Amino acid sequence: MSIKSFLIKQLARYISKQKNGQALKGLDYQEKIRQELVAVGQTTAYGKDHQFDKIVDYASFKQQVPLVDYEALRPYVERINGGEENVLWKGRPKYYAKTSGTTSGAKFIPLTKESIPNHFGTARNSVFNYIAQTGKADFMDGKMIFLSGSPALEKKGDILLGRLSGISNHLVPSWLKGNQLPSYETNCIEDWEEKLDRIVDETMHADMRLISGIPPWVQMYYERLLERTGKKTVLEVFPNLSIFVYGGVNFEPYREKLESLVGGRIPSVETYPASEGFIAYQDQQDAPGLLLNINSGIFFEFVPADQYFSENPPRLSLAEVELGVNYALVLNTNAGLWGYSIGDTVQFISKDPYRILVTGRIKHYISAFGEHVIGKEVEQALLEALEVEPAKVVEFSVAPQVTPPEGGKPYHEWWIAFDQLPENLELLAERLDLAMRKQNIYYEDLVRDKILQPLKIRPVPADAFRQYMKSIGKLGGQNKVPRLSDDRKIADKLRELFPSA
Known part of the structure; x- marks a missing residue:
């Protein structure tokens, strides 16, 4: 072992002990961060527009800070671009993290002097925690x-x-x-x-x-x-x-x-970084879940996913979450994001300390028939089906087929790129459908009541999704294939690329 790795091991133990101690006081740190964010936010254009001076507790915080997506913050970002200071956060951002926009072009997510340690520091902490746990x-x-x-x-x-x-x-x-x-x-x-x-x-x-x-x-x-x-x-x-x-x-x-x-x-370490903030990381090698980053400049809120699209969805603090419920994740950060829904969904599997599973994207789901199937469900169903009918899957994506060209009832269409086909594709489809019915009671009701046909698998070559990503100019980097779509944009493009599927 070199001197560098020896010294890093000592530092890793210290940081891991510190972070694990903080994790057990999640509610205290979250309340402290909320107060600190509001104190700075009062001096900003956004805080003045939203009367942050009226915020005295979490209830008044929710009254003054609306739930938003990027489009609601875009006018403030444009003011920053025009040279204005103290718009969303004190001073001016050091960087913009550029991400793909869904409605009107690219998104520019601010990174500030205060928020940068959240990104790199948490990446370091995730690896240091592994070193402290394993001694490696x-x-x-x-x-x-x-x-x-x-x-x-x-x-x-x-x-x-x-x-x-x-x-x-x-x-x-x-x-x-x-x-x-x-x-x-x-x-x-x-x-x-x-x-x-x-x-x-x-x-x-x-x-x-x-x-x-x-x-x-x-x-x-x-x-x-x-x-x-x-x-x-x-x-x-x-x-x-x-x-x-x-x-x-x-x-x-x-x-x-x-x-x-x-x-x-x-050995592996799972992390949960996003342009808006580094949210969680794997802190245990022998147990599932990611440790929520409760003391790193982010005040978290959670919206029950099944109420997210209602007119006035409930917003919960960390103190109010329940285990096993699917929540849309909302961030308030020291980069100047306020009530910002990042589009991801999570479930809590522990509250002592707070550990989560990432379950999917709030906009990546299928609910063409009221079933609201989420990413975690399709991934788990496929894993269960492959245990019974083995095959090697490279990638997949699921879409609704509302008006089948061959006639008959609608169904869920699974586009699966196989590295090795199953011996019996029809049997895999049957097993997959049974697993999906177990994962989602609404899907079970729809198939049982013959509103939907059982799902259908469209097998495509091993590199099919790479060809798809290349065709839309998103091959490589940090781009990911959506596992679920409530429309047929991906499915129709795959059909165009692979008409015999």
Whole structure:
């Protein structure tokens, strides 16, 4: 063990002990953060517009701070772009994290001097917690690869602008820079296929010990790496590979494929970062759930997902949540986001400390017939079905078929990219339908009452979703395939690409 990894191990133990202690006082820290945010917010244009001076408790906070999406904050962002100070938060943002907009172009999520530690500090804490738990720090002596978007930044006025993963690249401390791959130049390549080849060039002979990224793009890296080296497993290429850090999507649907490529199971750490804030991370190796980041500049609120689209949905503080309920996540942050719904849904599995599961996206669901199927349900149903009728699945997406071209009752249409087909596709569809009926009682009622047909599977080639993502200009980086759609945009595009499916 090097001096660096020895010192990091000591620091990791200290930070892990500190964070675990804070986690047990979640309600105290959340109330303190709410008060601190409001105190600063009173001095801003947003706070004055919304009479933050009237806020004395959580009830009055909800009266003055509306539940919003980005479009409601866009006029304030435009004021910041015009050079104004103290608009959403004191001073001016240091960065904008650029994300895809759904209605009127790109979104520019502010990052401030106060909010930046939430992003990089929590990423560090997630790895340090792993070191403290396991005592393993040797991976700090080798190379680490972070598969991310381009770190090249633009300017929006005087504010630096880029993808969050690219901004994070600039925040890596000097003591870690020497371990980091790929190079800055390679990371700046926009074309994913070209970038992937260059990453393989730079890493195939390195002592790689930590790999981080979104599972589907890590899978592409592994496949290209093995193709180029002629090796059978990643562990033959990187015998010291020790840890996989991931986030963005549920790992379980990718686990079997990734582990077969790696040549076994290696320890992993799940994280829950978003452009709006680093929300949670895995704090236990032997138990499910992610530890909510209760003391990092974010005041959390939760809206019961089944009431989210009602006229006046209830908003709950951390003190009011219940286990096993699906909630839409709302953030108030020291970057100047107020009552901001990020579109994700979570469930609590523990309140001592507060641990969550990420269950999907509030807008990624199917409720064409009133069933409100969510991401967690389709992922779990597929895993259960594959236990009975084995196959190797690369990716999938589900859409409603309201008016089947072949006639008959409507149904849910599962577009599944198989690396290895099941022996009996019809049997897999039957098992999958039974699993879905168990997961969602409304779906069960619709199929039982013959309002819906049982689901249908459309098998497509292993690289079908990569072709789809390429066709819409979103191959690589941090882009993800939606598992659920309440419309047929993805399904119709897949039908166009694969008419025989």
